[in-house]
Amino acid sequence: xxxxxxxxxxxGILAMVCAILLYAVxxxxxxxxxxxxxxxxDRNFLSALGVPIPKNVKPRELLNIxxxxxxxxxxxxxxxxxxxxxxSKSGKPIAIAVPFSGPGFWAPIKGVLAFEPDxxxxxxxxxxxxxxxxxxxxxxxxxxFQDEFKGKKIVSKNGEPGFRIVKSGGKSKKANDTNAVDAIxxxxxxxxxVERMLDKVAKELYKERxxxxx
Amino acid sequence: xxxxxVGLATGSGTTKPNKKKYLETFxxxxxxxxxVTVQVLGICIFLxxxxxxxxxxxxxxxxxxxxxxxxxFVSLLRAYIPRRIRMIVEVAIIATFVIILDQxxxxxxxxxxxxxxxYVALIITNCIVMGRAEAFAMQNxxxxxxxxxxxxxxxxxxxxxxxxxxxxxxxxxxILGYTILSTSWYERNILFLLAPGAFITGGLLIWVINAxxxxxxxxxxx
Numbered sequence: 001x002x003x004x005x006x007x008x009x010x011x012g013i014l015a016m017v018c019a020i021l022l023y024a025v026x027x028x029x030x031x032x033x034x035x036x037x038x039x040x041x042d043r044n045f046l047s048a049l050g051v052p053i054p055k056n057v058k059p060r061e062l063l064n065i066x067x068x069x070x071x072x073x074x075x076x077x078x079x080x081x082x083x084x085x086x087x088s089k090s091g092k093p094i095a096i097a098v099p100f101s102g103p104g105f106w107a108p109i110k111g112v113l114a115f116e117p118d119x120x121x122x123x124x125x126x127x128x129x130x131x132x133x134x135x136x137x138x139x140x141x142x143x144x145f146q147d148e149f150k151g152k153k154i155v156s157k158n159g160e161p162g163f164r165i166v167k168s169g170g171k172s173k174k175a176n177d178t179n180a181v182d183a184i185x186x187x188x189x190x191x192x193x194v195e196r197m198l199d200k201v202a203k204e205l206y207k208e209r210x211x212x213x214x
Numbered sequence: 215x216x217x218x219x220v221g222l223a224t225g226s227g228t229t230k231p232n233k234k235k236y237l238e239t240f241x242x243x244x245x246x247x248x249x250v251t252v253q254v255l256g257i258c259i260f261l262x263x264x265x266x267x268x269x270x271x272x273x274x275x276x277x278x279x280x281x282x283x284x285x286x287f288v289s290l291l292r293a294y295i296p297r298r299i300r301m302i303v304e305v306a307i308i309a310t311f312v313i314i315l316d317q318x319x320x321x322x323x324x325x326x327x328x329x330x331x332x333y334v335a336l337i338i339t340n341c342i343v344m345g346r347a348e349a350f351a352m353q354n355x356x357x358x359x360x361x362x363x364x365x366x367x368x369x370x371x372x373x374x375x376x377x378x379x380x381x382x383x384x385x386x387x388x389i390l391g392y393t394i395l396s397t398s399w400y401e402r403n404i405l406f407l408l409a410p411g412a413f414i415t416g417g418l419l420i421w422v423i424n425a426x427x428x429x430x431x432x433x434x435x436x
Contacts, residue, residue: 029321
């Protein structure tokens with residue numbers, strides 16, 4: 001009996017202490033975590049758009065650069081981020097970013113596609129949230145994979161909207177179409193899922209593109 | 215392997231540990247009773263992080279911190295923890311400690327926490343953390359428990375780095391992200407990025423270390 005009381009009292013106190021500690025720490029760190037997550041997203045948007053970012057920039061300065069150079073707009077259901085340089089006189093965007101997201105192999109993937117002002121040609125791509133297997137699916141975050149997208153389009157040679165990630169199958173059969181890139185070897189699942197989300201954003205964007213007024 | 219070597223019967227904690235005991239504890243964690251090569255613990259994370267040298271280093275360092283911390287807290291509370299529920303209590307302490315650490319990293323060391331990514335939660339389930347709390351910290355005073363934790367963390371770190379060097383080189387042709395074997399003539403061996411690669415490399419490493427131990431033991435006997 002005495003033993004059971006000890007067990008109950010001890011576990012009760014331990015649970016209370018752990019709960020209070022966890023609550024206190026999460027509450028205390030929340031604003032800082034928010035800023036970090038926010039700047040990380042903004043940094044990826046800026047980098048995809050090709051906005052120059054100084055090295056070792058502080059979070060607040062980065063948010064400032066973002067606010068000064070990027071204008072958020074809506075065309076249809078899609079939110080777009082226009083890069084209009086601070087110094088620009090014409091006020092015309094020189095690049096446009098469109099975010100996308102979807103399920104990955106392990107956890108949700110979030111990324112951003114940057115386009116030329118024609119909203120057809122891809123300027124860059126970044127994945128700012130992904131937890132794919134390092135070395136395999138995690139390669140979506142690497143430079144060689146993202147470099148593949150530069151200059152690609154969201155329409156095929158025949159004018160069909162969409163996007164493909166293809167298995168190249170040997171050196172002769174590269175991803176030749178205007179709207180296709182090579183998949184990652186050993187990461188078929190991740191490649192498929194990324195293809196699905198890019199295909200979706202490509203088709204939606206192609207539809208809304210007519211309504212886009214510069 | 216005797217019980218005392220794995221720290222199962224290392225004193226009741228009433229006697230004060232001397233210098234020799236500290237050294238033994240330290241060497242035990244780092245080599246003699248290494249968590250991976252001798253006890254074969256923490257293999258789940260070992261499979262996951264040894265794909266890249268960088269991940270291995272970050273995970274090894276994180277585990278040193280977690281092991282030292284949880285061993286300290288378990289050791290401090292060891293006189294009050296009811297024996298019947300000691301394992302649940304150990305897990306609660308470990309989980310709380312790891313989550314707090316994760317939150318602090320996200321707030322103050324964003325880059326590092328991004329690298330650790332999904333692995334942080336995995337630390338909670340690492341058998342080494344639980345194993346050291348159960349086998350060592352429950353029976354020993356705080357200071358030597360911290361030494362034991364740190365030593366096992368270091369023991370884990372060097373094994374992770376050793377295996378990841380092989381896996382990253384053969385699997386990706388790089389070391390720490392720098393290309394060593396160019397893809398122009400080297401065909402990457404994907405097998406080494408998958409779990410079998412870790413079992414093969416880890417198994418060979420355990421074999422080599424056991425062979426070395428065996429031969430030195432024989433020499434000692436002579």
